[in-house]
Amino acid sequence: MKKLKIAALLLGSMLSASASATLLYDTNLTSNVIMGSGISNGGFTVDQANGFELGLRGKIRHNATGAAENTFNSNGDGTYSFDVGVAPTQSSPTGVWSFEWSINSNFDGNGGFLNGYTYILGLDTDPSATAAFFTFDPINDVNPNPSSGVVAWDHSIGNNTTAQSAGVESASNDAATYAGLISSNNVAQNSWKPHWYIPGFDPTVDGIYDISLSAFDANGGLAASTSIQIIVGAGATAVPEPQTMALLLTGLLGFAARKKFAK
Template identity: 60%
Template sequence: MTQSGTVSAAISYDQNVTPDVIFGSGVSNGSFTVDRNNGIELGLRGKLRHNAAGNPENTFNSNGDGTYSFDAGVAPGQSSPTAVWSFEWSINTDFDGSTGLNVGDLTYALGLDNDPSQDTSFTVFDPIFDLGGLTPPDHSFGNNSTGNGGGEETLSWFSISFFGTIGITGYNDLVADNNVAQNSWKPHWYFASFDPTVDGTYDIYLAAFDDSGAQQARTEIQIIVGNGAAADVPEPATLALMCLGLAGVGYGRQRSRRNA
């Protein structure tokens, strides 16, 4: 997905996000792949959602280069298609106090690669404004002074399913009044036809845009599951043709030298 606008600064690895992880008390900061550009900070990371005992923990399996490695398979104590891993995103529209922007002043694109092979097939949506069937979603909102686990939410996913659809006024107020939004998601909630038992690679990106549609910041990660996606190996016939082609090139060069 190519967008016009300001080119992002270099992405930084294994970073803390500003001000902290504000969803889920006890969830550690760190291991985010972050872009800080134009006063905007965007972060993504992979996370071990369920350990061998089926409990959550602060393990992120970062490889230090924007990739995160996890075992394939259904998470312990969970049912399919819940994977061992999840991904977490963070938006801060004024991380250094220079923009005065709140979350609602920009638009966003979250791209999720549905293809476990080395090819990519992205589902793209705005995680703030494309609410789907959830009214509202359970994002955590705050500002640059919000402490760990101190984010404010309109209501929980449980409340939505138990009490039914609730008015969106409170969510809109949080979007308009705060510069930080974060969440933690399991892949099968949003990845199409997701199979946690398949080895593969999944690319994820998060971008922010101003009113003109110009990209202001962008970060991206890759989740490596199991042994990752196998490299595309040419079919035997194709490989033979390639070898003949290379041989022909070599023969042509030899003739050129002889005729020189």
């Protein structure tokens, strides 16, 4: 009974937050884009709430020459469109596109450092009209893709004044440095190819991939949440919004409950 009651409260808070959230489309982050080299701002789908700024976007990761571009292919409504197929100069399962995320846990002075909160990144593993979410905490969890060779996360980390492309990354085996970075900074960003974190990703299949990013306050309440759709090739028949949201919230609910009872 206790688990069911907590689950109901979590679901209620998520539904309330999702109903009232106002996302900003095709916009800049308030901080610089501190990851990588020469990566520009813009094209993000952003939620700003309760001290958090969460951003997601799609991006061309491999163009005709195999190079990355600052081309985000935003449709201005939280959807991003890309070609289907294996990326030029690359081998399968590398696709043309990547997705980029940003967490700012104190964009307006009403938050704190990154390690004071929990987060959920939800990745749709099914390109068809059915959504199936793989979820993890990209700040506090152990990297769920050990084949990447990254033991400690290699996010670019900084604060509201960190210069363009000047984020600090910990070495792949330096968990202590990473822990120090997230306990003294409020911005974390990364750029990921879909096959790194979407189990079974096939770049040759047309489809629609839903990606969500949520932040929870120190009491476990949903504080902010953003989401995007990556439309690949001709796409697929989109899931009606209420069904997509119900599936997403169910996945988030299960993840949050597991984390709560694991403590």
